[in-house]
Amino acid sequence: MKNILLLFISVMSFAQVKGVVKDSVSGKPIPYVTISLENQAKGTTSDEEGKFSINTQTGNLVFSAVGYHKKKVSITKEMNVFMQPKNHTLQDVVILNKLQTKTIEIGDYKNSIRQAFDNGPKIDAKFFPYLTKYKKTRFIKKITVYTDSQIDSAIVKMRLYSVDENGLPASDLLQKDIIVKPKKGIYRNVIDVSDYNLIFPKKGLFVAFEKLFIDKNKVEKTIIDQNTNTVKIQKIYYPFMLYNRIELSGIFTYYGGAWQKIEEKNNENKMVVKPYFEPAITIFLSN
Template sequence: MYKFFFFFISFSLSAQIKGVVKDSISGEPIPYVNIWVENEAIGTTSEANGTFEIQTSAGKNLVFSVLGYQRKYLAAKENMTVLLSETTMNLKEVVLINKKATKFVEIGKTPNTIKQAFDNGPKMNAKFFPYQSSYAKTKFIQKITVYTDSKIEDALVKIHLYEVDENGFPGNELLPKELLVTIKKGVLKHSIDVSEHNLSMPENGVFASFERLLIERNKLGTKYQPYILYNFVERDFLFTFSGGKWNKMENESADVKEKMRFNEPAIYLILSN
């Protein structure tokens, strides 16, 4: 008697998932939406016309997020039309003060470190700025400074400022609208003025991050521009946005609470009175 054994190998075929992201009410395309395969290091950005492509398997969850709209989770499939609903913004009262800033202080400086640029893929790293009592006299966030290395002219990026949530993670965005910044070619320092928003430095600190948009405008060969410069520093933790969520990297040893060395984005804040 012959016995036959059949081995069934289950596998999922990766495919190029295409789609478009639109406003659920107006039907207008939503540009520069952050798109991830949930819990995986695969991400992309919607183009200016709302279209996107991402390499993954049909059925896997995609995470769509952009300022001003509710985050959405959808199973990947061919020819997707993704409708996002606007969030209800709890706008804080803004008191416009007709004054000229006379005092400035730069925070987040990391002396004796070497700035270096490298390709971090679709990930975003957030830099934490703890509050200090000395900031009371210069409590307004005047400018955000970033260092970049770009091989192309007019690359487009986003800059984010986040509140600290109840778990110590990056939470809600502080800026009321997307902060899109055009980056010139070369290794450059960029100062972005946000004084019009009258943002006060939160007493539990603030996170800042740099989002490289994975769009055709920024593509050079198979890579995307620009690169942000990083400082190699000692920190208690570092937050990275990947897989559609913020992930905390820290020393997990219960016995030893030592600082770790991380590549931290070269982002600084300038405060004013």
């Protein structure tokens, strides 16, 4: 029995991959990097010191962070990952005549069913198409999202994406992480982005809130496995995102290292509009 136990511990130790993510130029650690097991719904996040761990043995890990080129690396037991920062050319300063005398909210659904979900190691984005009526309120002023958290210390990352030629999220519209600190309980978070002078893109944009798998977001609970009648430690990461159940042609999800649209088509290869759960996100536009 002793030999069997030692073998089990050895296997479990090998299954946990550890590493650190750093800037390839400065050598500094990169916090809150999105780390996905390629083509699988499994992943984690680097902590404030760029460190991460994930239970897996084979395959590739895909690393994604604001301001850096995405990187795919084969899994080894100890990983030192260096990400290359993107080069951003300085643009001419443009004086924007923002009046902010008129504000409209878009993306709200008054009669939707709103529910909280633990969306796991994936990112769900909400698409906001451009409409001609936004011409007079083209500046993105605020973004709101509903969260549910059982702890006060939880944080979540907000990302805004442009739209690629396939209608999927492309590059980040902001070149820095926007970290949101939700209050405990069910809460509507309002994030002021007016200082970034973002103009609503003509192709539309995506807004996503990304769960961070770090210690300050973690709660551990002791549970009884009903199948094996054994005691297990359940790890829960807050906050949960709230979703609207509405009629859509599909939803946009990032997992396994890539964005994809989850949709259903009929026999004529046309998209079927059906109830989906979409993140409860809205945008305030101003003139």
